Amino acid sequence: MATESTPLPQGNWVQQLMRRAEGDRGIWMVTLILFGISLITVYSAGAYLVHKNSGGSLPLLGKHAFMLAIGLGAVFFVHRMPIRVFARASSVLVWVAIALLLLTLLIGVEINDAKRWMRIPGIGITVQTSDFAKVMLITYVARMLHRNQHKLHDFKRGVQPIIVPIALVCLLILPADLSTAALIGMVSVTMLFVGGVPFKHLIRLAAAGAALLGAGLAAATALPNLFPRLSTWKNRIASFADGDGELLDQIRYAQIAISRGGLMPSGPGTGAARNFVPESYSDMIFASIVEDWGALLGGGGLVILFLMFFYRTLRAARKCPIRFGSLLAFGLGMSITFQALTNMAVAVRIFPTTGQPIPIVSYGGTSILFNSLAIGMILAVSRTREASEPNADE
Numbered sequence: 001m002a003t004e005s006t007p008l009p010q011g012n013w014v015q016q017l018m019r020r021a022e023g024d025r026g027i028w029m030v031t032l033i034l035f036g037i038s039l040i041t042v043y044s045a046g047a048y049l050v051h052k053n054s055g056g057s058l059p060l061l062g063k064h065a066f067m068l069a070i071g072l073g074a075v076f077f078v079h080r081m082p083i084r085v086f087a088r089a090s091s092v093l094v095w096v097a098i099a100l101l102l103l104t105l106l107i108g109v110e111i112n113d114a115k116r117w118m119r120i121p122g123i124g125i126t127v128q129t130s131d132f133a134k135v136m137l138i139t140y141v142a143r144m145l146h147r148n149q150h151k152l153h154d155f156k157r158g159v160q161p162i163i164v165p166i167a168l169v170c171l172l173i174l175p176a177d178l179s180t181a182a183l184i185g186m187v188s189v190t191m192l193f194v195g196g197v198p199f200k201h202l203i204r205l206a207a208a209g210a211a212l213l214g215a216g217l218a219a220a221t222a223l224p225n226l227f228p229r230l231s232t233w234k235n236r237i238a239s240f241a242d243g244d245g246e247l248l249d250q251i252r253y254a255q256i257a258i259s260r261g262g263l264m265p266s267g268p269g270t271g272a273a274r275n276f277v278p279e280s281y282s283d284m285i286f287a288s289i290v291e292d293w294g295a296l297l298g299g300g301g302l303v304i305l306f307l308m309f310f311y312r313t314l315r316a317a318r319k320c321p322i323r324f325g326s327l328l329a330f331g332l333g334m335s336i337t338f339q340a341l342t343n344m345a346v347a348v349r350i351f352p353t354t355g356q357p358i359p360i361v362s363y364g365g366t367s368i369l370f371n372s373l374a375i376g377m378i379l380a381v382s383r384t385r386e387a388s389e390p391n392a393d394e
Contacts, residue, residue, distance in 0.1 A: 094133075159205075329382070
């Protein structure tokens with residue numbers, strides 16, 4: 001019989017951990033399912049990478065499982081922070097992100113004519129700085145829309161301080177990664193619209209963006225070294241338009257794998273996509289999922305999971321009593337969901353090839369970490385229940 005000096009049993013560590021998990025339960029559920037799908041599918045689809053590197057499957061699975069564990073820990077740690085911490089940190093970290101993007105463009109690791117990664121000295125780990133910049137920029141835009149909500153009618157005082165970091169981030173990412181720059185720009189402009197920026201200012205920004213794009217294309221044509229991937233972008237669009245060309249081999253193989261999957265699941269590891277689809281564990285992981293789990297459960301189920309994630313994110317944003325939190329959850333949720341849907345659209349040839357992975361699900365390193373940070377921030381918004389008068393730092 002328990003006495004006052006004998007503590008009552010508290011359950012195992014998993015139960016204790018779940019009791020400390022706060023925030024929207026729907027977001028938690030979807031997140032944990034995506035982590036599980038990632039672990040199973042990367043192990044199943046990783047045979048291509050294993051064959052390419054002449055190694056065993058356990059090191060691949062171990063590395064990915066380690067990153068997923070780090071990511072899940074990041075979700076749990078970040079989701080318990082007060083959201084004002086994100087607002088204050090973004091005012092500095094967005095400029096750190098811009099500096100890192102500039103360094104990446106100048107001295108970054110180059111792969112396939114694209115400098116997207118920075119190598120951390122001493123430990124040999126590479127970081128895709130655009131992932132960090134995306135999270136910090138969305139946080140900064142949410143903060144400034146919150147702070148300047150009564151000045152948004154004044155373009156110079158209210159809108160211009162928000163536009164400058166958006167333009168810098170997109171321009172610094174553009175030479176190496178058109179699709180990521182476009183995604184960040186689209187999310188940022190949508191946040192400006194939702195955040196209350198007058199339509200006349202948005203029209204002005206659209207005109208300026210079109211003029212800047214035209215100038216960029218003219219400069220790229222005159223100075224090919226300025227945009228070394230311009231020919232790649234043109235070839236991808238041309239191949240998408242006529243349905244032929246070597247660049248579509250990856251998509252063609254993915255479509256074969258998807259058609260082999262049929263409607264009903266055959267089980268994990270039963271598909272052959274991992275043997276002939278390049279990047280079947282990362283960019284083309286959707287094809288592996290559909291081949292193993294069928295179009296209904298695998299393809300449709302994954303789409304539903306991300307739509308459910310976005311719906312629960314919008315619900316958390318609507319319920320948050322602080323304007324910054326609402327805009328932050330909306331921006332991060334939109335970024336994650338649209339990136340996932342873009343990857344799936346590429347696999348079924350609705351969009352041209354972009355190179356966008358599925359957040360959390362695709363094999364990756366720091367991309368898993370930064371997407372986990374974003375999910376943790378959304379959960380932190382969902383657990384915010386008390387409104388407080390915003391100060392200058394927020």
